[in-house]
Amino acid sequence: MAEVAMNKDFETLFQQLLAQPLGMKNSHFTPINTDGGHSPMLGGGLCTTLNDYIHFLDMIYHQGIYQGQQILSAATIKVMQADQVKGAIIPPDNYIAKALGQAHNGIYGLGEWRELVDQQTGEAYQISSPGWAGAYPWINKRDRVYGFFITHVVGSSAKEDGFSSFYGSPIISRTVSETISGH
Incomplete structure:
Protein backbone atom coordinates (compact mmCIF):
# COMPACT_ATOMS: atom_id res chain seq x y z
CA MET A 1 0.00 0.00 0.00
CA GLN A 81 0.85 0.83 20.96
CA ALA A 82 -2.95 0.62 21.22
CA ASP A 83 -4.84 -2.65 21.61
CA GLN A 84 -5.49 -3.73 18.04
CA VAL A 85 -7.59 -6.81 18.82
CA LYS A 86 -10.19 -5.16 21.07
CA GLY A 87 -11.11 -7.99 23.39
CA ALA A 88 -10.61 -10.86 20.95
CA ILE A 89 -10.23 -14.25 22.52
CA ILE A 90 -6.52 -14.98 22.82
CA PRO A 91 -5.30 -18.54 23.47
CA PRO A 92 -4.20 -18.94 27.11
CA ASP A 93 -0.74 -20.18 26.08
CA ASN A 94 0.10 -17.01 24.12
CA TYR A 95 3.50 -15.30 24.16
CA ILE A 96 2.60 -12.79 26.92
CA ALA A 97 1.29 -15.54 29.21
CA LYS A 98 4.28 -17.82 28.62
CA ALA A 99 6.96 -15.15 28.72
CA LEU A 100 5.64 -12.84 31.45
CA GLY A 101 2.85 -14.67 33.22
CA GLN A 102 0.44 -11.90 32.20
CA ALA A 103 -3.20 -12.59 31.43
CA HIS A 104 -4.71 -9.93 29.19
CA ASN A 105 -6.27 -10.07 25.74
CA GLY A 106 -4.89 -6.78 24.42
CA ILE A 107 -1.51 -8.22 23.50
CA TYR A 108 -1.22 -6.96 19.92
CA GLY A 109 -0.29 -3.45 18.83
CA LEU A 110 0.92 -2.61 15.32
CA GLY A 111 4.38 -4.14 15.00
CA GLU A 112 4.62 -4.35 18.80
CA TRP A 113 3.65 -6.76 21.53
CA ARG A 114 1.84 -5.05 24.40
CA GLU A 115 3.62 -6.98 27.13
CA LEU A 116 2.74 -5.10 30.29
CA VAL A 117 -0.48 -3.13 30.46
CA ASP A 118 -1.76 -0.72 33.10
CA GLN A 119 -4.97 -2.39 34.26
CA GLN A 120 -6.69 0.95 34.97
CA THR A 121 -5.92 2.82 31.73
CA GLY A 122 -5.42 -0.12 29.36
CA GLU A 123 -2.25 1.52 28.05
CA ALA A 124 0.80 -0.62 27.45
CA TYR A 125 3.79 0.46 29.47
CA GLN A 126 6.11 -2.26 28.21
CA ILE A 127 6.23 -3.03 24.52
CA SER A 128 8.50 -5.29 22.52
CA SER A 129 8.97 -6.87 19.13
CA PRO A 130 10.71 -10.17 19.75
CA GLY A 131 12.03 -12.38 17.00
CA TRP A 132 12.06 -16.16 17.03
CA ALA A 133 15.81 -16.15 16.36
CA GLY A 134 16.64 -14.41 19.65
CA ALA A 135 16.32 -10.67 18.92
CA TYR A 136 14.45 -8.83 21.67
CA PRO A 137 13.97 -5.04 21.51
CA TRP A 138 11.84 -3.63 24.30
CA ILE A 139 10.73 -0.37 25.87
CA ASN A 140 9.46 -0.04 29.44
CA LYS A 141 7.91 3.43 29.75
CA ARG A 142 7.09 3.09 33.45
CA ASP A 143 10.69 2.31 34.44
CA ARG A 144 12.07 4.63 31.72
CA VAL A 145 14.36 2.04 30.17
CA TYR A 146 14.72 0.46 26.75
CA GLY A 147 17.18 -1.86 25.15
CA PHE A 148 17.93 -4.66 22.76
CA PHE A 149 19.13 -8.17 23.53
CA ILE A 150 20.37 -10.75 21.10
CA THR A 151 20.62 -14.29 22.35
CA HIS A 152 22.26 -16.98 20.29
CA VAL A 153 21.44 -20.60 20.81
CA VAL A 154 23.47 -23.23 19.01
CA GLY A 155 21.97 -26.41 17.62
CA SER A 156 19.35 -28.70 19.03
CA SER A 157 20.91 -28.70 22.51
CA ALA A 158 19.17 -25.38 23.06
CA LYS A 159 15.84 -27.16 23.31
CA GLU A 160 16.94 -30.16 25.37
CA ASP A 161 16.94 -28.16 28.60
CA GLY A 162 13.77 -26.29 27.70
CA PHE A 163 15.46 -22.90 27.18
CA SER A 164 13.83 -20.66 24.61
CA SER A 165 15.42 -17.34 23.73
CA PHE A 166 12.01 -16.20 22.52
CA TYR A 167 10.32 -16.79 25.86
CA GLY A 168 13.41 -16.07 27.96
CA SER A 169 14.18 -12.54 26.76
CA PRO A 170 11.39 -10.79 28.73
CA ILE A 171 12.93 -12.19 31.90
CA ILE A 172 16.14 -10.37 31.04
CA SER A 173 14.27 -7.12 30.39
CA ARG A 174 12.44 -7.46 33.70
CA THR A 175 15.76 -7.96 35.51
CA VAL A 176 17.22 -4.85 33.84
CA SER A 177 14.10 -2.79 34.65
CA GLU A 178 14.11 -3.93 38.28
CA THR A 179 17.83 -3.24 38.64
CA ILE A 180 17.63 0.26 37.14
CA SER A 181 14.43 1.31 38.90
CA GLY A 182 15.33 -0.27 42.23
CA HIS A 183 12.15 -2.39 42.44
Whole structure:
Protein backbone atom coordinates (compact mmCIF):
# COMPACT_ATOMS: atom_id res chain seq x y z
CA MET A 1 0.00 0.00 0.00
CA ALA A 2 2.83 2.38 0.86
CA GLU A 3 4.54 1.66 -2.46
CA VAL A 4 1.36 2.43 -4.40
CA ALA A 5 0.53 5.54 -2.37
CA MET A 6 4.03 7.01 -2.65
CA ASN A 7 4.98 5.54 -6.06
CA LYS A 8 8.29 4.31 -4.63
CA ASP A 9 9.59 0.89 -3.68
CA PHE A 10 9.52 -0.11 -0.02
CA GLU A 11 13.30 -0.02 0.51
CA THR A 12 13.48 3.55 -0.86
CA LEU A 13 10.64 4.58 1.45
CA PHE A 14 12.30 2.89 4.43
CA GLN A 15 15.60 4.61 3.71
CA GLN A 16 14.08 8.07 3.10
CA LEU A 17 11.48 8.10 5.88
CA LEU A 18 13.16 6.12 8.67
CA ALA A 19 16.71 4.92 8.12
CA GLN A 20 18.28 8.20 6.95
CA PRO A 21 16.54 10.52 9.45
CA LEU A 22 17.43 8.07 12.26
CA GLY A 23 21.05 7.70 11.17
CA MET A 24 20.52 3.97 10.54
CA LYS A 25 23.41 3.74 8.05
CA ASN A 26 23.74 -0.04 8.22
CA SER A 27 20.08 -1.06 7.93
CA HIS A 28 18.06 -2.47 5.05
CA PHE A 29 15.41 -5.09 4.40
CA THR A 30 16.30 -8.49 3.02
CA PRO A 31 14.90 -8.76 -0.50
CA ILE A 32 12.86 -11.68 -1.67
CA ASN A 33 13.42 -11.96 -5.38
CA THR A 34 10.15 -12.71 -7.12
CA ASP A 35 10.29 -12.74 -10.90
CA GLY A 36 13.23 -10.34 -10.89
CA GLY A 37 11.54 -7.84 -8.57
CA HIS A 38 12.50 -6.71 -5.09
CA SER A 39 9.92 -7.55 -2.47
CA PRO A 40 11.11 -6.91 1.08
CA MET A 41 10.71 -9.59 3.71
CA LEU A 42 8.94 -7.42 6.28
CA GLY A 43 8.54 -10.08 8.99
CA GLY A 44 12.06 -10.76 10.24
CA GLY A 45 13.79 -9.29 7.21
CA LEU A 46 15.42 -6.17 8.69
CA CYS A 47 19.21 -6.40 8.55
CA THR A 48 20.56 -3.90 11.05
CA THR A 49 23.10 -3.28 13.77
CA LEU A 50 22.60 -2.80 17.48
CA ASN A 51 23.51 0.89 17.21
CA ASP A 52 21.09 1.47 14.34
CA TYR A 53 18.20 -0.29 16.09
CA ILE A 54 18.78 1.68 19.29
CA HIS A 55 18.18 4.85 17.26
CA PHE A 56 14.80 3.41 16.25
CA LEU A 57 13.94 2.49 19.85
CA ASP A 58 15.00 5.95 21.01
CA MET A 59 12.58 7.50 18.52
CA ILE A 60 9.70 5.23 19.63
CA TYR A 61 10.50 5.90 23.32
CA HIS A 62 10.42 9.67 22.70
CA GLN A 63 7.00 9.63 20.99
CA GLY A 64 8.34 9.79 17.43
CA ILE A 65 11.08 12.37 18.04
CA TYR A 66 14.75 11.61 17.38
CA GLN A 67 17.40 14.23 18.12
CA GLY A 68 14.81 17.01 18.00
CA GLN A 69 13.27 15.89 14.69
CA GLN A 70 9.72 14.53 14.48
CA ILE A 71 10.08 11.26 12.52
CA LEU A 72 6.67 9.74 13.35
CA SER A 73 3.80 11.63 14.93
CA ALA A 74 2.93 11.04 18.57
CA ALA A 75 -0.52 9.98 17.30
CA THR A 76 1.11 7.28 15.14
CA ILE A 77 3.07 5.97 18.14
CA LYS A 78 -0.15 5.89 20.19
CA VAL A 79 -1.93 3.87 17.50
CA MET A 80 1.03 1.48 17.22
CA GLN A 81 0.85 0.83 20.96
CA ALA A 82 -2.95 0.62 21.22
CA ASP A 83 -4.84 -2.65 21.61
CA GLN A 84 -5.49 -3.73 18.04
CA VAL A 85 -7.59 -6.81 18.82
CA LYS A 86 -10.19 -5.16 21.07
CA GLY A 87 -11.11 -7.99 23.39
CA ALA A 88 -10.61 -10.86 20.95
CA ILE A 89 -10.23 -14.25 22.52
CA ILE A 90 -6.52 -14.98 22.82
CA PRO A 91 -5.30 -18.54 23.47
CA PRO A 92 -4.20 -18.94 27.11
CA ASP A 93 -0.74 -20.18 26.08
CA ASN A 94 0.10 -17.01 24.12
CA TYR A 95 3.50 -15.30 24.16
CA ILE A 96 2.60 -12.79 26.92
CA ALA A 97 1.29 -15.54 29.21
CA LYS A 98 4.28 -17.82 28.62
CA ALA A 99 6.96 -15.15 28.72
CA LEU A 100 5.64 -12.84 31.45
CA GLY A 101 2.85 -14.67 33.22
CA GLN A 102 0.44 -11.90 32.20
CA ALA A 103 -3.20 -12.59 31.43
CA HIS A 104 -4.71 -9.93 29.19
CA ASN A 105 -6.27 -10.07 25.74
CA GLY A 106 -4.89 -6.78 24.42
CA ILE A 107 -1.51 -8.22 23.50
CA TYR A 108 -1.22 -6.96 19.92
CA GLY A 109 -0.29 -3.45 18.83
CA LEU A 110 0.92 -2.61 15.32
CA GLY A 111 4.38 -4.14 15.00
CA GLU A 112 4.62 -4.35 18.80
CA TRP A 113 3.65 -6.76 21.53
CA ARG A 114 1.84 -5.05 24.40
CA GLU A 115 3.62 -6.98 27.13
CA LEU A 116 2.74 -5.10 30.29
CA VAL A 117 -0.48 -3.13 30.46
CA ASP A 118 -1.76 -0.72 33.10
CA GLN A 119 -4.97 -2.39 34.26
CA GLN A 120 -6.69 0.95 34.97
CA THR A 121 -5.92 2.82 31.73
CA GLY A 122 -5.42 -0.12 29.36
CA GLU A 123 -2.25 1.52 28.05
CA ALA A 124 0.80 -0.62 27.45
CA TYR A 125 3.79 0.46 29.47
CA GLN A 126 6.11 -2.26 28.21
CA ILE A 127 6.23 -3.03 24.52
CA SER A 128 8.50 -5.29 22.52
CA SER A 129 8.97 -6.87 19.13
CA PRO A 130 10.71 -10.17 19.75
CA GLY A 131 12.03 -12.38 17.00
CA TRP A 132 12.06 -16.16 17.03
CA ALA A 133 15.81 -16.15 16.36
CA GLY A 134 16.64 -14.41 19.65
CA ALA A 135 16.32 -10.67 18.92
CA TYR A 136 14.45 -8.83 21.67
CA PRO A 137 13.97 -5.04 21.51
CA TRP A 138 11.84 -3.63 24.30
CA ILE A 139 10.73 -0.37 25.87
CA ASN A 140 9.46 -0.04 29.44
CA LYS A 141 7.91 3.43 29.75
CA ARG A 142 7.09 3.09 33.45
CA ASP A 143 10.69 2.31 34.44
CA ARG A 144 12.07 4.63 31.72
CA VAL A 145 14.36 2.04 30.17
CA TYR A 146 14.72 0.46 26.75
CA GLY A 147 17.18 -1.86 25.15
CA PHE A 148 17.93 -4.66 22.76
CA PHE A 149 19.13 -8.17 23.53
CA ILE A 150 20.37 -10.75 21.10
CA THR A 151 20.62 -14.29 22.35
CA HIS A 152 22.26 -16.98 20.29
CA VAL A 153 21.44 -20.60 20.81
CA VAL A 154 23.47 -23.23 19.01
CA GLY A 155 21.97 -26.41 17.62
CA SER A 156 19.35 -28.70 19.03
CA SER A 157 20.91 -28.70 22.51
CA ALA A 158 19.17 -25.38 23.06
CA LYS A 159 15.84 -27.16 23.31
CA GLU A 160 16.94 -30.16 25.37
CA ASP A 161 16.94 -28.16 28.60
CA GLY A 162 13.77 -26.29 27.70
CA PHE A 163 15.46 -22.90 27.18
CA SER A 164 13.83 -20.66 24.61
CA SER A 165 15.42 -17.34 23.73
CA PHE A 166 12.01 -16.20 22.52
CA TYR A 167 10.32 -16.79 25.86
CA GLY A 168 13.41 -16.07 27.96
CA SER A 169 14.18 -12.54 26.76
CA PRO A 170 11.39 -10.79 28.73
CA ILE A 171 12.93 -12.19 31.90
CA ILE A 172 16.14 -10.37 31.04
CA SER A 173 14.27 -7.12 30.39
CA ARG A 174 12.44 -7.46 33.70
CA THR A 175 15.76 -7.96 35.51
CA VAL A 176 17.22 -4.85 33.84
CA SER A 177 14.10 -2.79 34.65
CA GLU A 178 14.11 -3.93 38.28
CA THR A 179 17.83 -3.24 38.64
CA ILE A 180 17.63 0.26 37.14
CA SER A 181 14.43 1.31 38.90
CA GLY A 182 15.33 -0.27 42.23
CA HIS A 183 12.15 -2.39 42.44
